Amino acid sequence: xxxxxxxxxxxxxxxxxxxxxxxxxxxxxxxxxxxxxxxxxxxxxxxxxxxxxxxxxxxxxxxxxxxxxxxxxxxxxxxxxxxxxxxxxxxxxxxxxxxxxxxxxxxxxxxxxxxxxxxxxxxxxxxxxxxxxxxxxxxxxxxxxxxxxxxxxxxxxxxxxxxxxxxxxxxxxxxxxxxxxxxxxxxxxxxxxxxxxxxxxxxxxxxxxxxxxxxxxxxxxxxxxxxxxxxxxxxxxxxxxxxxxxxxxxxxxxxxxxxxxxxxxxxxxxxxxxxxxxxxxxxxxxxxxxxxxxxxxxxxxxxxxxxxxxxxxxxxxxxxxxxxxxxxxxxxxxxxxxxxxxxxxxxxxxxxxxxxxxxxxxxxxxxxxxxxxxxxxxxxxxxxxxxxxxxxxxxxxxxxxxxxxxxxxxxxx
Amino acid sequence: xxxxxxxxxxxxxxxxxxxxxxxxxxxxxxxxxxxxxxxxxxxxxxxxxxxxxxxxxxxxxxxxxxxxxxxxxxxxxxxxxxxxxxxxxxxxxxxxxxxxxxxxxxxxxxxxxxxxxxxxxxxxxxxxxxxxxxxxxxxx
Ligand SMILES: Cc1ncc(COP(=O)(O)O)c(C=O)c1O
Numbered sequence: 001x002x003x004x005x006x007x008x009x010x011x012x013x014x015x016x017x018x019x020x021x022x023x024x025x026x027x028x029x030x031x032x033x034x035x036x037x038x039x040x041x042x043x044x045x046x047x048x049x050x051x052x053x054x055x056x057x058x059x060x061x062x063x064x065x066x067x068x069x070x071x072x073x074x075x076x077x078x079x080x081x082x083x084x085x086x087x088x089x090x091x092x093x094x095x096x097x098x099x100x101x102x103x104x105x106x107x108x109x110x111x112x113x114x115x116x117x118x119x120x121x122x123x124x125x126x127x128x129x130x131x132x133x134x135x136x137x138x139x140x141x142x143x144x145x146x147x148x149x150x151x152x153x154x155x156x157x158x159x160x161x162x163x164x165x166x167x168x169x170x171x172x173x174x175x176x177x178x179x180x181x182x183x184x185x186x187x188x189x190x191x192x193x194x195x196x197x198x199x200x201x202x203x204x205x206x207x208x209x210x211x212x213x214x215x216x217x218x219x220x221x222x223x224x225x226x227x228x229x230x231x232x233x234x235x236x237x238x239x240x241x242x243x244x245x246x247x248x249x250x251x252x253x254x255x256x257x258x259x260x261x262x263x264x265x266x267x268x269x270x271x272x273x274x275x276x277x278x279x280x281x282x283x284x285x286x287x288x289x290x291x292x293x294x295x296x297x298x299x300x301x302x303x304x305x306x307x308x309x310x311x312x313x314x315x316x317x318x319x320x321x322x323x324x325x326x327x328x329x330x331x332x333x334x335x336x337x338x339x340x341x342x343x344x345x346x347x348x349x350x351x352x353x354x355x356x357x358x359x360x361x362x363x364x365x366x367x368x369x370x371x372x373x374x375x376x377x378x379x380x381x382x383x384x385x386x387x388x389x390x391x392x393x394x395x396x397x398x399x400x401x402x403x404x405x406x407x408x409x410x411x412x413x
Numbered sequence: 414x415x416x417x418x419x420x421x422x423x424x425x426x427x428x429x430x431x432x433x434x435x436x437x438x439x440x441x442x443x444x445x446x447x448x449x450x451x452x453x454x455x456x457x458x459x460x461x462x463x464x465x466x467x468x469x470x471x472x473x474x475x476x477x478x479x480x481x482x483x484x485x486x487x488x489x490x491x492x493x494x495x496x497x498x499x500x501x502x503x504x505x506x507x508x509x510x511x512x513x514x515x516x517x518x519x520x521x522x523x524x525x526x527x528x529x530x531x532x533x534x535x536x537x538x539x540x541x542x543x544x545x546x547x548x549x550x551x552x553x
Contacts, residue, residue, distance in 0.1 A: 027433075350487035352466040352532060353441075356525075360433050368465050368531075382486070383465070411434070411441055412488060 010311045015303060016392040018043040029362025032400045037182050037210060037341050037388030038366055039232045042296070046236060049295035053288050061287055062261060062278070076287045079294030080277070083242050086297040087227060088218040093276035094250065096243040097290050101209040102132040104228030104243035105176070107280065108205055109136035111253040112174065119145030122171040124164075124202075126188070127153040127378055128181045131371045133207045137176060146173065153378055157184035157333035164193065168200055175204045179211035179227075183370040183386065184333025185316070185341040187215070194224055203249065209233055213390065214312055214339040216305045219244050231289065235390075236296030240289030243280075250276050257282040300391070308391045312340060315389050315398060322402045326409065332384050343370075343384035346405065349412045351383045357408035358385075363401055416508055419500045420516035427520040436521070437489070444492030450482040461536045466490045468533035472544040478503050479548055481541060490532050493517075493525055497534075501541055506552060509545025514538065 016022055019041045024031050033041060059069040061076050077092070084095045098104045117123075123137050127150050134148075141148050149172075151164045159177070168175070175197045180187050194204045203225035211217060212229035219227050227244040231237055245253075255262055255273055259282035264272040273279045300308065319342050323329055328347040345351065355367035368383040369376045376383060387401055414422070430436040450459075454471040461468040466487035473480055481502040485491045500516065501509050517526050528535050 350466060352487040353489045355465075356489050357437065360437065382467075411438060 010307055012311065012392065012394055015043075016394070018045065018299075019392050020044065020047070022392055026362045026364065027360055032361075032363040032397045032404075034387040034389065034393065034397060034401060035364045035366050036213065036390035036393075037233070037386065039238070040213060040235050040390045041392070042237070043235055043299055045299050046292050046295045050237060050288050050292045053291045057291075058287070060284055072287060076285065076290045079290035079292075082294040082297050082301075086212075086217070086301065087242070087244050088220055089244055090220055091247055094244055094247050096245065096250075096277050096280045097285055098228075098241050098243045098280075099239055099286070100230035100232070100241035101130075101207060101228045102136075102230075104226075104241060105133055105205065105207065106136040107243060107256040108176075108226050108228075108245070108253075109140045111256050112203075112249075113140030113144055113146070115252065115254055117141075117144040117146040117173055120171060121146040121173040122149050122169070123147070124149050124151065124167055124172050124175045124177075124197075126151040126159050126177045128157070128159070128184060128186065128372060128375050129176075129178055130182055130207065130209065131373070133176055133178060133205075134374070137174075147171075150374075151177070153375065156335050157181065157186045158335045159186075159188055159193075161189065161192065165196060168196060168202065170200075172197075172200065172202050175202055176207070177204075178207040178209075179217075180208075180214065180339050181333065181372075181375075182210045182341065183343055183372045183375055183384065184335065185210075185338035185343070186333055186335040187211075187337040187339050189337075190222060190224070194222055198223065210340055213300075214309055216309070225249055231293040231296060234293075234296055234300060237289050237292040240286045240293045242293075247276065250280065255279050255282070259283045261285070303391060309339070311391065312389045312393075315393055315395070316340070316342060318395060319387065319398045319401070322398065323405070326402075326405060328409075329405075332379060332381070341386055341388040343386045345381065345384055346409050347413070349409065351385045353412050354385045354405070354408050357411060358401075358404045361400070361404045361407065363404045365401070416500055416504055416512050420514070420519075423496060423499070423516050424519045433521075440492030440496075440522075441488055442492070443495040444488040444490070446495075449491065449494065449498070450484040454482065455484060461533045461540060465530070466532045468494065468537050470537055470540055472541070472548070474506075474548060475503075477505055477552070479506050479509055479544060481544075483537065485533065487532065489525070490534060493522060493534060494537070497538065497541065501545075504545075506545045506548035510542055510549055512542065512545070 021041045057071050057075050059072045061073040080095050084092050149167050152160045197204045205226035206224050208227050208229040212234045225246050230241040262274050262279050262282040264274050332343040351367035366386045455469045459469040468485045470483040481498050483494045526534050
């Protein structure tokens with residue numbers, strides 16, 4: 001294996017200083033935060049953007065003739081433009097503000113399903129999906145009579161691409177898979193998944209919740225039809241996220257929710273809808289969220305996504321190596337390409353017990369099924385202990401984790 | 414001993430521990446040592462679902478007192494179950510139904526009985542008390 005270049009050029013300590021919550025303690029110990037896959041902490045810039053917005057710019061968007069409303073609209077639309085650059089989308093109006101990944105997938109499932117799905121059609125998911133990329137499809141499958149098919153997961157946590165090729169068929173109407181697995185860390189071969197689907201004229205939705213914080217995303221290069229991610233996992237506020245959709249799709253799909261903002265003209269006989277993106281943004285949007293998300297995405301782009309990815313890859317490698325030296329420890333998810341998370345169990349120690357002891361030591365990890373119950377069933381386990389990384393984690397964080405796990409094992413065995 | 418007296422005893426026991434490690438080591442010991450439930454009761458019917466760890470609970474009358482047995486797949490949860498059983502098992506149903514379990518807070522384990530912990534313990538305590546109320550009603 002090629003040794004990765006030196007970490008010296010990545011200013012982790014400087015970046016870390018930007019996150020006030022990382023300077024605090026938990027149970028009397030300096031906080032070691034290893035749960036960024038669930039939600040990341042927020043840098044000063046994002047907090048300031050939110051504060052500044054409410055102090056100096058707030059008014060409702062898109063309808064006021066007065067200056068303040070126009071400034072608020074501009075701040076909101078600026079968030080959209082930053083998100084467009086983050087995804088390298090071709091047009092601003094392909095970038096929709098939603099509450100998060102969950103709402104994005106529900107939107108596509110409902111709107112696409114209503115228009116295109118019929119009895120006997122198939123929706124292709126994978127065995128490593130988060131519940132939020134399963135249940136919305138189940139709901140629309142139930143309503144339309146479509147069927148869900150599942151691409152199996154191999155023992156190392158990679159998708160079985162041979163099976164995928166066979167499952168893609170004349171009945172397939174949608175492929176929806178995670179870009180990066182939140183439980184195993186697997187980076188799926190999405191280019192190939194998309195190419196194979198497009199060969200058969202099938203659109204693809206990528207759940208990018210775990211990819212957005214760790215990789216560079218280029219929706220045009222991917223040629224992906226829909227891409228969803230949550231702001232709060234990319235250092236932005238909670239309650240805001242992005243759905244990217246190719247213009248041709250968004251123009252075709254019926255609206256998801258009705259209300260103000262999304263209409264051109266309303267009479268009781270007939271309503272015509274507003275242009276994109278407003279057609280999909282009914283009601284007063286999360287304006288401050290869009291501003292905060294813009295600040296967060298800009299922060300990530302300024303720090304450099306390749307530099308962040310490299311730093312996190314090194315941490316992951318360091319963590320994996322050190323964990324594997326612990327007797328009886330098994331890592332779930334050993335795909336060749338991984339990002340952001342490491343899931344493990346030690347002998348028959350219950351993840352709840354491990355998490356409880358680590359909590360006492362000031363170390364925040366996630367335990368349980370991580371909203372991927374079918375995947376846990378696939379491996380025959382009730383859950384795992386998951387450590388996940390952000391741009392601000394250090395080797396010292398990992399050292400504390402390793403010491404903590406060893407201590408927990410001594411106590412629990 | 415009454416429910417109150419047993420709680421006082423447990424609080425006194427825990428006062429000896431100087432840090433969280435000793436406390437948890439003790440709870441883990443409790444969790445390891447107890448034969449908590451007859452295997453035939455470890456089935457769906459006795460399962461209280463917690464999203465993180467699972468708990469099984471069984472109750473039966475023994476003369477005029479209630480005997481509880483319970484188990485969990487997580488050891489720390491088992492240890493806390495052992496304490497709950499020590500307090501509530503062998504008590505008259507009426508007293509169980511009315512019990513104020515203040516010891517949990519006093520020994521610093523409150524967070525384990527928080528509904529957000531999703532370990533099944535909150536539901537278990539509710540279920541134990543419900544048994545108390547129901548069995549008291551049947552007795553009458
Ligand atoms: C892969 C994946 N998809 C979807 C989600 C759901 O994201 P949100 O709860 O922000 O809508 C998550 C978050 O846990 C995730 O990790």
